[in-house]
Amino acid sequence: MSRYDKLIRDFSDIHGKNPKRLLILSFIITIILGSGISLIKIEQGDDMSQLPNDIEEIQVFMKMEDKFERYNSIVIVINSENVFSPDILKEAYLLNQELMNVYGIEGSSFTLKLDEIYLSKEELKNRIEVSDSLGYMLIRLNVIKGVDNMKVYDDVKEIISKTTLNVQPGGDIAMGRELTDIILPEMSKISTFGMIGVLLCVILTFRSIRYGIMPLICVGVGIVWMMGISGFSGISLSSELVGVVSMMAGIGIDFAIQTINRYNLERTPIIIEKIVKTMEGVVEPIVVSSIVAGFGFIAMLTGSLSILDTMGKMLFIGVFSCMGVTLIFLPSFLVVQEKIFQDTKNLIKKKMEVYNEKD
Known part of the structure; x- marks a missing residue:
């Protein structure tokens, strides 16, 4: 086993053995970064700017x-x-x-x-x-x-x-001003319909409401991280760039779907072993995809238009935010929800057995 593979396995073991700690860490990071959203200023730039x-x-x-x-x-x-x-x-x-x-x-x-x-x-x-x-x-x-x-x-x-x-x-x-007041509600409406469409597609793909909701949760957390880091970095968002959030949702949900799909393909009944094998299979492609996409967005900084500069920075931050959420938050969330689901299932099964014995 190479040093790189051992590093991935050790990281995967942490998710399997201490999922609650990593989940709490993810919540703390989300709360801290979420406070940065209030620092983002939405500016109305003219054509000259x-x-x-x-x-x-x-x-x-x-x-x-x-x-x-x-x-x-x-x-x-x-x-x-x-x-x-x-x-x-x-x-x-x-x-x-x-x-x-x-x-x-x-x-x-x-x-x-x-x-x-x-x-x-x-x-x-x-x-x-x-x-x-x-x-x-x-x-x-x-x-x-x-x-x-x-x-x-x-x-x-x-x-x-x-x-x-x-x-x-x-x-x-x-x-x-009037265009800004029109664009923001319209983008909100478009995002809502888009999320509903994505949710239905994912639910049909996984044939599970539980696994269908998880990618959207990851995207939501990833967007909070992206907006928070952008706020702390002093990036201003113009009305023309509100669509960056929807673009990021389309990119970020792919990471979550890959991870959940790989998790469902693992047939071992042991949860720790299941999440370790899942992480070993998805860490490398997710990291490589993020780096490649990140370089593509960084290339936008070479453009002379300021709107491309801001968009490139936000998408670069967004890609690595979604990568971080997928590798830190999602595996622990999968383990915790799986344990809760199995414990609840076993509890219901025992109660049904007791009820049937009384009859």
């Missing part, structure tokens, strides 16, 4: 943007039959005053004063941005660059929700 900064054309464009476009903007659209109505203009003035008090907003296109709402139509057209039909009025708010655009937008939306005017927000910041 995804582009490389070392290209001359991009640098020139960013310099021009800094010089000539000092602000981001939120557009407020007011809808009315006649936006030049004094009542509408008064409400618009009061609304604009409240919006100007929001932190991060430095200017507004609505410069009309309260005593100027009775100006003539021609004068008002020169002062206010309106549609030709006079049914819409636009107020452009200048948002300072560098502030939290999403926080500013949320504050603006809270204010306009209280006005009596028919108001709708618009602009790039508003669109980014």
Whole structure:
């Protein structure tokens, strides 16, 4: 037996002889890493933030943007039959005053004063941005660059929700926020349907609800490890990268299915011997698969787009997180649940025998 094989066997023996200790260790690791999830920030990046900064054309464009476009903007659209109505203009003035008090907003296109709402139509057209039909009025708010655009937008939306005017927000910041609010629930729904589909397939494959649920538990723990390590590493997650979790679930569940399938193929009735043979058969392919996949994801770091850099880091962490869960958590979990299942089965069998003897 080579030194490598002996190392695998010793590691397998630990699972067979001390499964509860390793299971407790896995829970402790999961709790510690789970606390790192709260450190992950979900950022709404614009198109420019995804582009490389070392290209001359991009640098020139960013310099021009800094010089000539000092602000981001939120557009407020007011809808009315006649936006030049004094009542509408008064409400618009009061609304604009409240919006100007929001932190991060430095200017507004609505410069009309309260005593100027009775100006003539021609004068008002020169002062206010309106549609030709006079049914819409636009107020452009200048948002300072560098502030939290999403926080500013949320504050603006809270204010306009209280006005009596028919108001709708618009602009790039508003669109980014609304897209984020749409994407996150959609990804949650897609992940839920995906997990249900995977669960049904695994249950049908193993012909067992018990063994069908185990891969999903492993994937869940693996995702917690991945997100926790990412949080402690200071990785920020943008709305475009929410799908990384689903991608990781597809990769991680494969390790668990391989291990459980190999465990079920072992016919020895002795649990310790069964888990040792299982580990001897799956450790090497799982480790090699993780290393190969890890190198593939690390290669994404050579790309110039920041979204590829973040995705590569998270998937690299995710692959080895799922490997760790499969090699540390799953074998001990298999042993413990098998012992509980057998003890419960024997207990029920004894009670049935006692019940039959009484009859």
